Amino acid sequence: MPNKVQKMQKTIFKKRKSKISAIKTITFIMAFIPIVILVAIIISLLLNSRTAIHTGGWSLFSAKFDASSRLYGLLPAVWGTFLVILVAMIIAAPVSLFLAILANDFSIGFLGTAVRWALGVLSGIPSIIFAAMAPVFFASFIWPKFAGKGLTETALLKIAQYSTLPLNGSTLLGGILLSLLIIPFLSPLMDDAIKSVPHTFKEASFSLGADRWHTLINVTLPSAISGISSALMLGILTALGESVIVAFAVGFEADKIPVPLFDILKKTAPLTSSIVGFSAGGFSPIQNGALLTSIGNFAGLILLVVAFVFLGISTYLQIRFKKRFIP
């Protein structure tokens, strides 16, 4: 008799175990999909950028891009990326920090909830809508302020040439539109960072007689600094990867580094939109040559490396932030 019971138990146990392992295998396979795809993307980029490395060599990192004279330097595009992100973060970082502060420490009544809801609604606006608004911002801001809208043609020609005016796109416009995209994304992350500072810290500060502003400046923000900078890294990452807005507002070509280095009124296309230009955007019926497509893949490789660096820093900061507050 005990044998029979043992046998039954064994079969039941086996059945259960096999069922468990079925779910485990399925989820195991699914969990490896992102890793496999990431590796596949890297391999595809490497394979496709072989032609570019063969023809270009080290000149891929030179400071001039001119397809007619066989100069394929990607440094202008890298610099353009830096400039666009700089403009976007100068606008977006303080504003989203202030929004996060208003939602937390300086909230009055429903202000915090209202700020969070407004940010949530704004985060639903896709990037193409900001991009499509580039002409509106150009007509109402860039043209009158930076391109001499009020001047007559002769007066304008006396002081500047048409080719140097920011008439169809500039880094500044791209940066402004990018910052509008980033703020609803960045501010909730900063909000989380500020929210997760333990209450005891603030209460200790209050009990010493400090007011809310002093507590914010001297206690809350320094404690949340690694969370905030991790959020900033993620914001930079979003700005880095955005391609539609910069394609609309900056353009596709980065042929040389702007002469005053920080001239944001020139069109210096960042890496993302240069990739669009290289790989013959789907809107053009003429396909670019294999070489330019390959250079696009190489630029994608650069972008990937930069993105991984920022992602790594952000992940490290997040881990540090967690270690600090969660014992």
Add this chain to the structure above:
Amino acid sequence: MKITAILALIVSVLALILGWLSLAVTSLEAYPVPLLGALFLTLVVLFISICISHKETKPSIIIFAILALVSAIILRALPEYLHGLNINGVIHRSIISALLLIGIGVPATCYSLFYLLGATPRAYEISRYPLLVFPIILVASAYTIIIFKIIATGAPQVSWSLIITPFKSESWPVEVWQNGWPNFVSKSTLQIGLLNSILGTFLLMVLTSIISLPVGMGIGIFVHQYAGQRLGGVIRFSTTALRAISGIILAITALSLLHIVNGTLHRTFLNYLIQGFGYYPNGTLQIGRSSFLFASIFVSLLVIPIIARATEEGLNSLPKDIREGSLAIGTSEEHTLTHISLPWCLPNIITGLVLGCAEAAGALSIIFLMAGTGQLGVNPLSETTSLAYFIFDSRFGAQMGDTVQTYMGSYQYAAAFLLLIITVGLTVLAMVLKNKIARRYKAI
């Protein structure tokens, strides 16, 4: 002292308003210089009155007063248009005056508010609000311009007939009998409508969620339930990396896949599957740039991380007692997972799915290199198109001789309006669901 503080407050708020306005308008050139002069005077008076009543000297106020005077002098000396210095463009004076007005107006407002409220600690707190709020007002006005422009231009264009008719522009020869002889006359129809783009958006959403829901849930369950510390970390990192690396990288990977398929001479089923196809009404087979199925596989790479994160959060939030109670009455691990844990995190998954749908509706960075205008019809195997691509195409398509855009380019605001309704509606839905979930946690 109160009177001087009120005076300073009024002048500095006026300066702020003028700065805000002159960011957008160029015709207010007469006002900044006198206003900065008035700001200088009121700040000096405020400084003196503080010296008298509080018996303290506040050097920072006098510094800002001097700054106001200096900037008034600078503005007076500047010509209307600045150029040269190797800088591209002709800079108008108003942008400089706006920056100066804002830069001095914000601290002046803070100081005058502080002394108006009696220089108490509470007043100190309140006097920090202008500093926090004014940049937000600037950015909020930019958002307002965008949303107002889209609604004001797009909403009047949208009509029921625009939504339910597909775009059609065809011309074909018709045999007409004239005087006993056949004569060929070219006949054409033109239908204006956005139906294909709208249906394409929804199809993209549906296909993306069908693909990404099982994968995302699988990743979330595996990371929470089975993976160790290290493996879980690797999987989590690569999942976030998929979302964090730029969409354009995914797009060029998809493009190189398409190029491989393009290179093959024989048209096999795989070609049609990846590239998509459709028939024109006269029966000719037309091959698209990429099919909905192919595009939605790549779009779902952006949605998988959202759903995986949502599933994991939901599983983490399950109270331990419930799970252990289920295990204690003898159910298996798997039974607990399917009957206790997953139903518990279902609202989280739905929230993630709704957010993912909003993402898919607006996802352009993946598809804009390979989508088409949608004249080949809408089914999973035809050419990709969506509202977002329509807006993108309205800028570049008409230059390239695209028939849709030559007739419908002016409808981009209508498309933007519809897209805005879809994505914002889905996002608000997700937020409402999130709030419901948060309330459930409180109940336990």
